[in-house]
Amino acid sequence: MSGKISCLSNVPLSNFCTYHTGGxxxxxxxxxxxxxxxxxxxxxxxxxxxxxxxxIADGGYDGTVIxxxxxxxxxxxxxxxxxAGVPLPALSRxxxxxxxxxxxxxxxxxxxxxxxxKMNAGAFGNCIADSLSSVDVLRDGKVVTLDKxxxxxxxxxxxxxxxTVGANFKCVYTPREELAAKRKEYFLARREKQxxxxxxxxxxxxxxxxxxxxxxxxxxxxxxxxxxxxxxKHANFIINTGFATSKDIFTLIRTAKAEVKSKFGVTLEExxxxxxxxx
Numbered sequence: 001m002s003g004k005i006s007c008l009s010n011v012p013l014s015n016f017c018t019y020h021t022g023g024x025x026x027x028x029x030x031x032x033x034x035x036x037x038x039x040x041x042x043x044x045x046x047x048x049x050x051x052x053x054x055x056i057a058d059g060g061y062d063g064t065v066i067x068x069x070x071x072x073x074x075x076x077x078x079x080x081x082x083x084a085g086v087p088l089p090a091l092s093r094x095x096x097x098x099x100x101x102x103x104x105x106x107x108x109x110x111x112x113x114x115x116x117x118k119m120n121a122g123a124f125g126n127c128i129a130d131s132l133s134s135v136d137v138l139r140d141g142k143v144v145t146l147d148k149x150x151x152x153x154x155x156x157x158x159x160x161x162x163x164t165v166g167a168n169f170k171c172v173y174t175p176r177e178e179l180a181a182k183r184k185e186y187f188l189a190r191r192e193k194q195x196x197x198x199x200x201x202x203x204x205x206x207x208x209x210x211x212x213x214x215x216x217x218x219x220x221x222x223x224x225x226x227x228x229x230x231x232x233k234h235a236n237f238i239i240n241t242g243f244a245t246s247k248d249i250f251t252l253i254r255t256a257k258a259e260v261k262s263k264f265g266v267t268l269e270e271x272x273x274x275x276x277x278x279x
Contacts, residue, residue, distance in 0.1 A: 013060060020198045026061070030067040031068065038142075040066060045066050052115065065275075079170045082169065086113045104183055108186055113166070129148060133169060135164055155206075198240035205271050208266075215236060215256050215268075220256055225244075
């Protein structure tokens with residue numbers, strides 16, 4: 001193979017998601033450049049990046065997982081180009097150093113560019129689609145470019161059905177000192193509002209009110225299942241206290257959905273993505 005890749009068998013996937021739970025993958029292919037991705041993205045496979053919105057079944061995944069580690073950021077005429085494996089905090093920091101505004105809100109999000117584009121990640125009233133210009137994707141074994149308007153963006157969603165290779169972002173000149181001050185503000189806000197510990201961040205999308213409001217109003221803060229708990233600090237966070245299984249977390253997700261539906265008639269929709277078989 002011409003591309004840079006590591007191919008492993010029976011690898012614990014808990015090492016590659018922020019919940020730190022889940023079983024093994026039958027095959028794990030770690031790709032470090034575009035050639036490796038093209039050569040290995042064949043047949044049935046799933047791609048993961050930082051695993052920050054991923055809940056992996058305790059039984060693992062009986063298939064091929066491609067771990068996206070294609071990295072690199074470069075300046076462009078309109079802003080920056082970033083490959084899919086770049087962590088969002090690294091992209092945000094690169095923009096700050098180069099006095100480019102528009103992505104400073106992403107400084108504390110533990111995801112990568114590819115996943116953020118697919119899910120339209122966001123925070124503090126901003127989202128990835130706000131700055132996105134175009135996306136390079138793998139289609140029929142070739143890298144092609146799609147404009148943002150082709151991707152059907154909505155709240156924490158898109159219609160993107162291809163593997164992301166990288167993306168162009170439009171940025172605006174902003175003094176570095178101003179961006180640094182915003183970053184500090186966002187970090188402090190996260191520290192104040194969000195609990196620490198192993199989690200996927202917000203479990204549910206907001207409805208007509210924040211999902212955490214409904215879960216709190218349903219009296220579920222502090223509910224425990226095995227090693228998992230609905231956070232006392234923010235009810236839309238489920239924390240792995242150190243010994244949770246994915247089943248523990250999944251049980252709390254189902255319970256929260258059922259209780260909110262029963263009490264308020266509202267169906268909460270997950271942000272978290274499931275990999276493997278859940279019952």
